[in-house]
Amino acid sequence: MEKTYSIIDIETTGGYRSGNKITEIAIINFNGSEVVGQFSTLINPEISIPYGITRLTGINNEMVRDAPKFYEVAKKIVEMTEGNIFVAHNVFFDFNFIKHEFRELGYSFNRDKLCTVRLARQFLPGHESYSLGNICNDLGINITARHRALGDALATVELLKLILSKNEFGKEQFVESKKLNIPKDLDRSVYESLPEKPGVYYFYSKEGGLLYIGKSKNIKKRVASHFRPDMKRKKDIALKNAVANIEFKLMGSELAALLFENSQIAQLRPPYNVALKSSYFPINVILCEKSNPFELKRTTLKNDDTGLCSFKNKNNSQGFINNIYKSFLNTGQDSIDFETKKSQFLNKFGEELYNNLLKQNFNRLIPKKSSFILQLAGRKRGESCHLMVEDYVPKRLVFDSSETEMIDLHSTPQMQRMLFSYIRALDLREARL
16 A cells, blocks of 8 residues: 655744744645645744744744644644654654644644654765755755745655655655554553653563563653564564553653662563673772772672672773873873873872872762762652662662652662762762761
């Protein structure tokens, strides 16, 4: 059956969904050979359009004052895109803005999607930039009105035509590889109702048995990756086919989700989760004070090590070491340069000062207290989350809003190492217990 593409472009009051609205939309339906339908309109965003956006798009408050509001064109958008493939240049920007507008109306808007940025990179390689303006300029595609919805959508149609002509496997390949293969025993509405927020999710069999626990910054997006039709591993396919129900628990932040997932796997041991390994962060960095001068060394992490400076691989651990040297040797990232600067420093200032600075900079990146509280994002507006750490061990998550929820963590060595990896990377706020 011939696919119809709905090529869509929108203009908005800003670059982020939160707090911004759509000011213009264009939809062009294209069957792979010719345009079979077209719609475009300004939209009253019901908020003021910033001056910087007006300079970019040319759309001002006067132009949209009498334009229809989104809810007044929502039915037209649904009708024009029903059963079609949603196509845009950077598709997740346009799609998620529109999806957000529909969500505020209480409607779940979902379509198969294609991104012409990704397709252009695959089938039209070698360009310095794949922004719509630059790629069209390189390819000789005229944009009649840049940063206006209809002009950009018409240019995207021409770009899609060129991409389709380069795809020797045919148009179907694009779409089929993107479709979800929902398990036969899973009601699609269960998947569609999943939140696009951080948390932990649970897969259950039709008998109600727990199959798998996972976590993500975006639960729905991560679950979708389990249902791809192009999976090859037998274990992945078996898991997908066994799923009959999905439950989830929001966590508010990636770190909270990561720790809670690890805790739940250790407690519940689902059959499709890989066994937790103590070697998840197998490399340890230590300050060797027996060396003359002092030296940072990599060692194999032992089970009884706290893991305050443990890393997943040699590259990560070397980056940590490099940053410490860089902080007081005033040098670049090249290891040869480090040795040169180190010799110059020792000759000029002596070993005692070198040792003191190395120790000081190493200790600066290690938590000074073994028990403390980390403040994390809550799960909703007005809620806070605190991670309680005792003797370097994550003990519990406390969510505070109108009510307090405390979640005890089943601590594992991996959780300790995950925690301190995040502390080093994210500079989380610390407070005394």
